[in-house]
Every structure is written in C-alpha cells, then in structure tokens.
Amino acid sequence: MTTQPSVDRALVTGFPFPFPTDRYRYTTNVEPAPRVVGTPAGQWGASVVDVDGEYHRELVERAAVLERDPSRYAVLDHMAPACWDTMLTLMRELAATYPDVMSLDGDGPSYVWTNRLLDVEQPFTYARPSTLPDEPLRYVAGQVQEDLVLLDQRDGDLWGDAGLVTFAADWSFGFDVGMSFLEIHGPVPRLRETGVITRAREFIMRLQPGAPYRRTNWTLTIGRQLDVSTERYPEWGPDRPRILTVDDTTFGREVHLRTEVQHLVRLEESGAVLFLIRTYLLPFEELARVEPWRATTAAVLADLPDDIADYKGVAGYRDRAVTWLHARTP
Amino acid sequence: MSTSLSLVVAAVDDTVPGVRSVRLVRPDGGTLPGFTPGSHVLVTCGPPGTSAVANAYSLTGDSVAPRAYTISVLRLDAGRGGSRWVHALATGDRVEVTSPRSAFPPVLAARRHLLVAGGIGVTPILSHLRSAVRWGRDVEVLYAHRPGAAAHLEDLRDLAGDALTCLTDRTALGDHLERRLADQPVGTHLYTCGPAGFMDTVTLAARRLGWPDERIHVEHFGVDDLDPGESFEAVLRASGRTVPVPSGTSLLDALEGAGLSVPNLCRQGVCGECRVRVAAGTPLHRDLVLSDAEKAAADTLLCCVSRAADDRLELDL
Ligand code: HEM
Ligand code: FES
Numbered sequence: 001m002t003t004q005p006s007v008d009r010a011l012v013t014g015f016p017f018p019f020p021t022d023r024y025r026y027t028t029n030v031e032p033a034p035r036v037v038g039t040p041a042g043q044w045g046a047s048v049v050d051v052d053g054e055y056h057r058e059l060v061e062r063a064a065v066l067e068r069d070p071s072r073y074a075v076l077d078h079m080a081p082a083c084w085d086t087m088l089t090l091m092r093e094l095a096a097t098y099p100d101v102m103s104l105d106g107d108g109p110s111y112v113w114t115n116r117l118l119d120v121e122q123p124f125t126y127a128r129p130s131t132l133p134d135e136p137l138r139y140v141a142g143q144v145q146e147d148l149v150l151l152d153q154r155d156g157d158l159w160g161d162a163g164l165v166t167f168a169a170d171w172s173f174g175f176d177v178g179m180s181f182l183e184i185h186g187p188v189p190r191l192r193e194t195g196v197i198t199r200a201r202e203f204i205m206r207l208q209p210g211a212p213y214r215r216t217n218w219t220l221t222i223g224r225q226l227d228v229s230t231e232r233y234p235e236w237g238p239d240r241p242r243i244l245t246v247d248d249t250t251f252g253r254e255v256h257l258r259t260e261v262q263h264l265v266r267l268e269e270s271g272a273v274l275f276l277i278r279t280y281l282l283p284f285e286e287l288a289r290v291e292p293w294r295a296t297t298a299a300v301l302a303d304l305p306d307d308i309a310d311y312k313g314v315a316g317y318r319d320r321a322v323t324w325l326h327a328r329t330p
Numbered sequence: 331m332s333t334s335l336s337l338v339v340a341a342v343d344d345t346v347p348g349v350r351s352v353r354l355v356r357p358d359g360g361t362l363p364g365f366t367p368g369s370h371v372l373v374t375c376g377p378p379g380t381s382a383v384a385n386a387y388s389l390t391g392d393s394v395a396p397r398a399y400t401i402s403v404l405r406l407d408a409g410r411g412g413s414r415w416v417h418a419l420a421t422g423d424r425v426e427v428t429s430p431r432s433a434f435p436p437v438l439a440a441r442r443h444l445l446v447a448g449g450i451g452v453t454p455i456l457s458h459l460r461s462a463v464r465w466g467r468d469v470e471v472l473y474a475h476r477p478g479a480a481a482h483l484e485d486l487r488d489l490a491g492d493a494l495t496c497l498t499d500r501t502a503l504g505d506h507l508e509r510r511l512a513d514q515p516v517g518t519h520l521y522t523c524g525p526a527g528f529m530d531t532v533t534l535a536a537r538r539l540g541w542p543d544e545r546i547h548v549e550h551f552g553v554d555d556l557d558p559g560e561s562f563e564a565v566l567r568a569s570g571r572t573v574p575v576p577s578g579t580s581l582l583d584a585l586e587g588a589g590l591s592v593p594n595l596c597r598q599g600v601c602g603e604c605r606v607r608v609a610a611g612t613p614l615h616r617d618l619v620l621s622d623a624e625k626a627a628a629d630t631l632l633c634c635v636s637r638a639a640d641d642r643l644e645l646d647l
Binding site: 028161206 | 333361363364365367393394395397429430431435437438439440464465544595598600601603618619621
C-alpha cells in the first residue's frame, strides 16, 4: 500500500529530531553553532538562520498574526540600538547563507538589502529610522522564519526587553516582555531546583560575539499550527480533549512533534543577546516512517515525568501517543 | 575563546607626546567584526608565533562595521615591553589581535551617561561617546589629563561639544568631580577608566555621595576569561596511558587529541555531558554544574573546563 506523503519530503529530511536518547529531562543543553547533524532521514543545523519550503507561507502567517494582535511585537525604548544590531546581524547571516538570493551591499552606514525570494531591494542607513519602511526589528522579522527575542544584560541579569514572537508554543510574549530571564522561566517545573536555568543564565551572560550557540526544545502540537500562543488558547485548547476521540489515521495526521531550534547570538554593537526560535512541525504519520525516530519518541513519551508532561500540555494524550507509536513497530 | 585576527598597520600617529595611535586593518581591506563600545582586543606584542606578552588595548574607533581597529598606547618604559613594542611598529607591519571582547559596555537602559576619563583611560570612554552620539544618549564627559598631554582631545571636543569638561590640576578635578557627581538625575550611570588610583578616587567619591554600585562601572581589562591553567598529566586507568595536558589546552581537548571520545555538548562547563570519573588525584573544579558536595567528593570532574590541582590526575577511562 502506498500512501500519499502529507508533507513536503524536505520537511522530513530537514527535521531536527530533538532526542539524542530514549530519556528526556531538562538540562542546559547548549552547543556551539552552526554544526551539521546527520539524522536517519537527512540532516539539519548547517546555519543560524534557516529558510525552507515554508518560507512564504510562514511569513504570510506572521504578518496575519501581527495584524490581528499587535502585542506580539514590543520594544522597550532603550532597545532601539539592539533592534538595528539584530537587523544588520540577520541580514549578514542570510546573505552569507543564501548568497544566490540574498545580499547585503555597502559597508556602512548606507546599505542595500536584497531578497529575491520576496522581490525586495531596500536601501537603508544604519540607525536612521526614516530610511526604512518599518521599524528595524519588525522589518527583519519579515525576512526570516525565526521568532526573535532580545535580552538586555544589566545589573548582573538578563531582561527580555524586546522581541517579535508570532509562533509561541503555549506562552505569551506580550506577558513576558520586560521580565528577567528567571521570571520568564518561572512557570517551568524543575528548572530552578535543578540549577538548569541559573547555569543557563551564567552561560548566556558570558556569550561572546561571533560565537553563537544553540539548543533544542520540543513539545507536541495538534494540527499544523505555528501560533499556539496563550492568547489563542480558546481556539486550540479544545483540540487536546478532542484528539482522544479521533480515529488512528486522524491521530497520526494531526499530532505533530514540534521542535524548536533556538540560537543564542551576542550582538556586536549593542551587547544585547539575540534569541532566535525556529519552529519545525512533523506529523506523527511521517515520524513513524523513520524507525529510530518512532522508537525513540515512544520511549521518551512513555518515560516522561508527569510534571513535565503536564507543563507541556501533553499529559492528557501522551498514553494514546505512546500506544499509537507502539502499534507502528515494524 | 576569542578568535585571532591577523592585521596590518595602516598608519601610526605620534602627535601627542608619549602616546601612539595605531590604525590596524585587514590585509584585504575588508570590514572587521563590530564591537560593543568599551571593548578591548588583546594585542600580541611581538612577532606572531612567539610567546610575547599580550596586552589589552581599548578600541577607540567606530564600533559598527569598522574598516579599522584603532588603539592608542601610552609608552611605559618600566612595563613588560608591550607598549615599547607598539611604539616601534611601522606601517605595513603585521599584528595579531584577538577578536574584540566586551567587559565595559554602556548600560542601554541608563537615563544618562557620565563618562570620567583619566589620562590614557580616555580610550574606552571615546568609543562610549561615539555610540552615545550615534544613539542620541544624554552624556557628559570629564577628562582629567596633564597640561598639554591629552590624547584624543580633538575627537572628544568634536563629539561632545559643551558636554566635555577638561581638568588639568588635582584640586580642580576633586572639586569638579564632587559637584558633578552630586548633580546627576536618578538613573545616571557612571563609567570610569584611568590609572587604578584615579578610578579609586572616582568610585570612592561616588559611593560617598550615595551612588549604588550597580550604577558605577570601572574598566578592568579582560577578567572574564578562564585562565589557561597549569599543565598536568592525565593517566587513563583502562590502558595505563598517560596524556599530557598543556597549559591552555582543556582536558577534553587533550583526551580527544589522544583518540578518546568523551560525550560533550557545551564545552563551557554548563551542560554536564562531559563528566568523567576520577580514580586518583585532586580535581580543580571550574564548572557550573557540580554541587559543592559533588565537588568536595572529588571523584568526578567536567573535563571541558576542569583540570588537576596537582600535576597528575588518574581517570576511569
Ligand atoms: C540555555 C538557555 C535556555 C535554557 C536551558 C532554557 C530552558 C527552558 C526549558 C527547559 C523550558 C521548558 C520547555 C518545555 O518543556 O516545553 C523553557 C521554556 C521557556 N523558555 Fe527557555 N531556556 C533557555 C533560554 C531561553 C531564552 C534566552 C529565552 C528568551 C527570553 C527563553 C524563553 C523561554 C520561554 C518564554 C519559555 C516558556 C515559559 C512559559 O511556559 O511561560 N528561554 N526554557
Ligand atoms: S561539555 Fe558541557 S559541561 Fe563539559
């Protein structure tokens, strides 16, 4: 029997499978970036910014989310330099990664940004708002698939003082803006007691320009939905009880493993830290066709402690997910 | 863990007696990495590849997409020889520097910036001032220098205009400093760089006037790097092999160099992946992972950052 693949092959071959082993616990899982990681289906991790076949679709979706809810974008006044810094850094990164379609010409303060994927040719002068059609952080968020959070470092701490986040997995950027790094992580179980998050903070505060790091995070999402932010809980929340009532074929099509590849970049001029969150979704029916992924995901979900499962919002259907994955053992 | 840049001297400027400014560029003329105002580079003061002294010098030029790194160096005849070496450089000479490191950044959220420079300590203050002007920050500059020997005075005047006060005698400095420190809006941050005694005077005066420590910033050059550590030998229990670990090389690097594969992720002492068991010898812990009790037990270490307290460590590998 052959079934029609439900997603583009590249979304499977490029999927950043997040589990190195059969057991998942929170750790300060940071590593130098970029570095290519081979997987049973392909590879991922070659660059800090990643443009894939979903580029146009995701940028259209980001614009729509922002249009409906402007609170997904916020910049505290003192972060203006960090926003320009972010824009320049990401344009350089894009141009270096995709030289065939993107370029940044000029060596300051005047530049021309070219993005042939979007048919854009934009001259601008660094630090001159009047030379850009939009504020710099919002402008560059229209060129990348990543969500962006900017951390200011002061008083021996890190503060989430600016960002543009349209694809949050059950959190709210508008609620978190201006909070300290530890406050932002307040809702997560185990992080404080285990020292995972204080270590992460020490680590980030020592990050140097030119030496980006990355980590992965994961959860399950029902439906191919990027914007599952707290703000829209009334729309997606009911999917969780509903998924227990659907048949197996629908379950496999609807439940997705969601990996976030998160990069940490120290910005050169402002000294702020840029946190990039790139979201990848893979439906279980595709995941189950890659045997090591199926087996590992089943093992991780079966072993996941209740508090973590609860926090991730998967407690209600993880048993079904495990059974579903086991039933597909070759 | 900075990367190294091989640059060329494009120009030297000896206009101010005793101070030499050097302009360093990429051999291909390309743009250099930008830097946070107040950053320094470590300059290897000797021919590349030799074990010459490395001195930290602040970058004085533009911090966004710079075409050159400029440093200004006071000649110290009694020093370790670094400044004398810089003063002997000629156009076209090669110079090795690290990529810029930031340890004296402006606080973005500050309401106002009070910059206080003493003598050659003007160098990081100048780059602070450039960025304050670029971003329209409220800024005031006090510059204490000997009469007639003022590096970068023209630059400061051009950038700061009326916001600059120059002071050339001790009493005038003390009085003016007290007055200006007492008359700043809440939310002002103070930045000072100069000789150690000068910075002490400035910070003491500020504390006496009730400035909280979080708003006082002093330039200590490059204190955030892990030191290279002493060399030692790692003995591998399983094979009885001995792996030398030179100063500046991590135990993890040395083990990998000897063909062992040790699980690792961050190589920074935060993730806990590279933990190895210690069979004998005393570890020198430098990680952020192990608890105090685990450290005291001395039976494991994180080999990406930790080393031996003595000259030998036996590992369960
Ligand atoms: C090394 C760095 C970091 C580590 C180890 C870390 C760790 C974690 C972990 C374990 C979670 C729980 C995720 C889950 O189970 O689904 C989490 C959630 C989260 N993290 Fe981080 N994180 C890091 C950096 C950051 C940064 C730089 C930000 C940016 C501000 C950030 C923002 C968040 C947010 C908003 C959440 C969701 C919290 C909520 O439920 O409201 N993290 N993080
Ligand atoms: S590799 Fe992360 S602690 Fe050593």
